[in-house]
Structures are given as structure tokens and as C-alpha cells.
Amino acid sequence: MSLNKIFLLLIISFFVNGCTETYPLLTNTYEEAIVVEATLTNELKNQEIKITKTARFEDTGITTENGAKVIVKDNLNNEYTFEQNAGIYISQSPFQILPGREYTLEITTLDGKIYQSSSEVLTTDTPIGSIEPTVVTSKDKGKGVQINVKSYDPGRTSKYYRYEYEETYKIIAPRWTSMKINVTGPESIELVPNSPDTRTCYSTKKSTDIILVNTNDQAEDRVNLPIRFIEENNYIIGHRYSILVKQYVESLGAYTFHKIMRDIASSSSILSPKQPGVISGNIKCINDPNKNVIGYFGLNTVSSLRIFFNYTDMFPENFPPYFNTCEDIPFLFCFRGDSCEGESMIYNLERNLMIYNSNLGNKYILVDAECGDCTSFSSNVIPSFWTE
Incomplete structure (x- = not known):
């Protein structure tokens, strides 16, 4: 707000x-x-x-x-x-x-x-000490990754802290294929090579809450703040995730x-x-x-620190989650007959609502666009800070 x-x-x-x-x-x-x-x-x-x-x-x-x-x-x-x-x-x-x-x-x-x-x-110049992701299980939120930010001022002059974070995550479309459909006419289509640039994307979001902490009631001017919790089935950590935390020391x-x-x-x-x-x-x-x-x-003095982690670092036994179940949606590509679905299929393709996955003759399997083309909701531009 x-x-x-x-x-x-x-x-x-x-x-x-x-x-x-x-x-x-x-x-x-x-x-x-x-x-x-x-x-x-x-x-x-x-x-x-x-x-x-x-x-x-x-x-x-x-x-x-x-x-x-x-x-x-x-x-x-x-x-x-x-x-x-x-x-x-x-x-x-x-x-x-x-x-x-x-x-x-x-x-x-x-x-x-x-x-x-x-x-x-x-204010006092106090840097962030570390950012630590840990797998935890809570009664309210279930199992997930708890990200804590830590800092320490031995002089006890900082005391008042405000935090912001920016998270960036890698997305791999789970149903991407090497071919796609081009609509060539009212009742015609063709299969053409698909661009690999539609398979992997990166999204970035900034925190919106006002995140504050003070150390007045502590014996030391030491911060160990849970700044972000991400459930294990949240797709944003499904492959590789990065968080940049900024710490402002305030009056x-x-x-x-x-x-x-x-x-x-x-x-x-x-x-x-x-x-x-x-x-x-x-x-x-x-x-x-x-x-x-x-x-x-x-x-304010400000310091920042970025970390990366992979889903397999946190949950080595699990399969990476996705926000869509990506179910097969079959279409019979014809236009005359009670079972024909060519008009509906072209409608969904032209509006980028669905994308090709496979076919057997004139029976085509489509999936929701975000399942096979991550650029339908994200960016395929690799951030300048990104490392693997």
C-alpha cells in the first residue's frame, strides 16, 4: 500500500x-x-x-x-x-x-x-553479515525454505533496521517441445521448429511489505530475522532461486x-x-x-547481499514443482462433423492460450501456453547478475 x-x-x-x-x-x-x-x-x-x-x-x-x-x-x-x-x-x-x-x-x-x-x-554503517536459507517445517506453513538475514553491530549503535528484498527465479517450461504450430489459414496449420528461447525464463519481484526490526530489548545489537518463507511446492524455487536483501540502518x-x-x-x-x-x-x-x-x-547506511540456491540443494528427493498441472488437452483437427474441434483449436492457438505438444495424425495434444512457452508470462532475458 x-x-x-x-x-x-x-x-x-x-x-x-x-x-x-x-x-x-x-x-x-x-x-x-x-x-x-x-x-x-x-x-x-x-x-x-x-x-x-x-x-x-x-x-x-x-x-x-x-x-x-x-x-x-x-x-x-x-x-x-x-x-x-x-x-x-x-x-x-x-x-x-x-x-x-x-x-x-x-x-x-x-x-x-x-x-x-x-x-x-x-546512521551507523553496519553491513549484512549473511543470508541463510534453511529447510524448516512449521505448523502453520508446512515444509519450506526459511530465509534469514543476519547482522551484528558490536558498538550497539545501529539498533533500528529496515529491510527490502528482490527475488529472481529461473523458470523452465515443463512441456516445451522442439516443434510448434503456426496457423496459416482459417482451416490450416503447419508444424515448424520452435525457438529454444521460449523454454527458459527469469522473473523478478520486489518485496512490498515494510520489514522492520529493532534490537533494543536484546543484550547485543544482533539481527537474525526471518525475512522470507517459501513453501516447498512453490514453483519460484523449482529450479534456481536468488534473493537480494537490502538492509537500511535507520534513525x-x-x-x-x-x-x-x-x-x-x-x-x-x-x-x-x-x-x-x-x-x-x-x-x-x-x-x-x-x-x-x-x-x-x-x-540511511545501506548494505546488500545476494545468494543463490537450487531446488535440489534444499529438496534433493523431490521433483521440482510448477504452478500449472499442465494436463493434455486433445483436439480433433477437422471442421465438418459432430466430433470436429478444429475451430476451437485454432481459436486457442491464435490467442496464445494453448500451445502444441504432440500429435498423432489429425489428433493434436495441446497444453496451456505457460506450460510450453515461459515467455507467455515471464522474460527470457538472463539477468546480468545471474550465475549458475
């Missing part, structure tokens, strides 16, 4: 909390505000800041705050200017947040409103802000008795105190 919808959900809850009658989730009480997503890091890169406007609950899209003047300043009088590019504000030149310096964010919108953050400093203020965001997003209902608290960021409108703004200007 985006910050826009989270903010709106909180506003609505102020109006409906304590009421017993049904409330239509339409934003008659909508008040526009800007939403700032600004996490700058110690990486030397073009830093990015996202500035949007709050959306109504029923809206499907998000509106970017266009034409804003965005500057980050440090206490040594250095300024870093950001320019809008495809809905995101990107620094004109690469830079990194340095330890020991104080930074502030300043945004001036086209309507003359000036937004300024508090002065922030970079107490940033951690508290993200915790409230997480709690709001995870609430099953705006009428839930669980009240996560008031959103309090570190950005204010300095020339109009009544102007709402949601967001946090955070300076």
Missing part, C-alpha cells in the same frame, strides 16, 4: 472511528497534501526523491507533484539539486551521504509552498515513522480497535503551518 493511501486511510479513520453505522469509503473529506518519500544513502549514486499528492481512496492512480524545486543541503554549504524525470526527482549528479555531516531537504512547489525537513545525520525517528506506516497498512479495517498512532514525520511547510505533508527525510 502506498503512502498516499495509508495517509488517506488514517484521515478517514478519524471521521468514522467510534461510529456504528455503515460508512461508504468515498473521500468527501478529502484534503490534498504532498507525500514525500526520501531515503538518501551512503551509496555514491544519483539519489532519488519521490513527491506525489495524496489520492482519494477510490482513485486508482497517483498524481506526481510536478515542477517542484528540490534541493538537499549540508552544513558545509554544499547543495545538491534534483530534477524531475519520469515522475521521480533525481539528483543532477551522483553523490553520497557522508558521516559527520548534517543534511536538510527543501522543497518549493509551484504554488509557492516551502517544505523543509529537520537536520539529519547518517529512531525514521524507524518510528515506518512502523506507523506498517501498522496502518496491516490494519484489517479502518474501524479496527488497533490505533497505530499519529503520523509524525520530519518535514514541515514553513510558510503555511496549516498545510499538510506526510513523509520522512531519512539518511
Whole structure:
């Protein structure tokens, strides 16, 4: 859930909390505000800041705050200017947040409103120690692979951590064949060689949850966080799987802000008795105190680590799973007679709903497209980081 919808959900809850009658989730009480997503890091890169406007609950899209003047300043009088590019504000030149310096964010919108953050400093640089996949069996989730991320700060100055991950997995179409069918006319087809590029694909997905942990109640500043669990019959680990984990060390203020965001997003209902608290960021409108703004200007150290594993590494005795049972679907390729299925067969082939697997004379066996052509739902481009 985006910050826009989270903010709106909180506003609505102020109006409906304590009421017993049904409330239509339409934003008659909508008040526009800007939403700032600004996490700058110690990486030397073009830093990015996202500035949007709050959306109504029923809206499907998000509106970017266009034409804003965005500057980050440090206490040594250095300024870093950001320019809008495809809905995101990107620094004109690469830079990194340095330890020991104080930074502030300043945004001036086209309507003359000036937004300024508090002065922030970079957090402790604590790298990820390891990422460890282990086969486990739980009462609720069954058997699968539990992936834990570990880190340790002997100085006990990190304490507040936020995590993101990006998983990439190899897909091999289980019913791929060396031949395929081309439709050549209303009642004609031909068998031609199939491209091997349709057999193996790679898909990538990013985490969407706000993943947080703090070590305040521990004797050591040590993290051992279960960040991802994958059931043994989930096809994404059916061949080769990779996960890239990013660890952000946050300030107490940033951690508290993200915790409230997480709690709001995870609430099953705006009428839930669980009240996560008031959103309090570190950005204010300095020339109009009544102007709402949601967001946090955070300076985080970040570290990342990637691992790979094969299905056979975890489950050597099992057969790799797939998300489709890939059953044979027979068609009699003719057009005149009660048992003829040529028209239906051509319909499915032309719309890439099914794909050829085998035939005996004019009796053809087709399977669902994803069973024989992985490019029907994924990409056959090998990621640059991929290794076997």
C-alpha cells in the first residue's frame, strides 16, 4: 500500500472511528497534501526523491507533484539539486551521504509552498553479515525454505533496521517441445521448429511489505530475522532461486515513522480497535503551518547481499514443482462433423492460450501456453547478475 493511501486511510479513520453505522469509503473529506518519500544513502549514486499528492481512496492512480524545486543541503554549504524525470526527482549528479555531516531537504512547489525537513545525520554503517536459507517445517506453513538475514553491530549503535528484498527465479517450461504450430489459414496449420528461447525464463519481484526490526530489548545489537518463507511446492524455487536483501540502518525517528506506516497498512479495517498512532514525520511547510505533508527525510547506511540456491540443494528427493498441472488437452483437427474441434483449436492457438505438444495424425495434444512457452508470462532475458 502506498503512502498516499495509508495517509488517506488514517484521515478517514478519524471521521468514522467510534461510529456504528455503515460508512461508504468515498473521500468527501478529502484534503490534498504532498507525500514525500526520501531515503538518501551512503551509496555514491544519483539519489532519488519521490513527491506525489495524496489520492482519494477510490482513485486508482497517483498524481506526481510536478515542477517542484528540490534541493538537499549540508552544513558545509554544499547543495545538491534534483530534477524531475519520469515522475521521480533525481539528483543532477551522483553523490553520497557522508558521516559527520548534517543534511536538510527543501522543497518549493509551484504554488509557492516551502517544505523543509529537520537536520539529519547518517546512521551507523553496519553491513549484512549473511543470508541463510534453511529447510524448516512449521505448523502453520508446512515444509519450506526459511530465509534469514543476519547482522551484528558490536558498538550497539545501529539498533533500528529496515529491510527490502528482490527475488529472481529461473523458470523452465515443463512441456516445451522442439516443434510448434503456426496457423496459416482459417482451416490450416503447419508444424515448424520452435525457438529454444521460449523454454527458459527469469522473473523478478520486489518485496512490498515494510520489514522492520529493532534490537533494543536484546543484550547485543544482533539481527537474525526471518525475512522470507517459501513453501516447498512453490514453483519460484523449482529450479534456481536468488534473493537480494537490502538492509537500511535507520534513525529512531525514521524507524518510528515506518512502523506507523506498517501498522496502518496491516490494519484489517479502518474501524479496527488497533490505533497505530499519529503520523509524525520530519518535514514541515514553513510558510503555511496549516498545510499538510506526510513523509520522512531519512539518511540511511545501506548494505546488500545476494545468494543463490537450487531446488535440489534444499529438496534433493523431490521433483521440482510448477504452478500449472499442465494436463493434455486433445483436439480433433477437422471442421465438418459432430466430433470436429478444429475451430476451437485454432481459436486457442491464435490467442496464445494453448500451445502444441504432440500429435498423432489429425489428433493434436495441446497444453496451456505457460506450460510450453515461459515467455507467455515471464522474460527470457538472463539477468546480468545471474550465475549458475
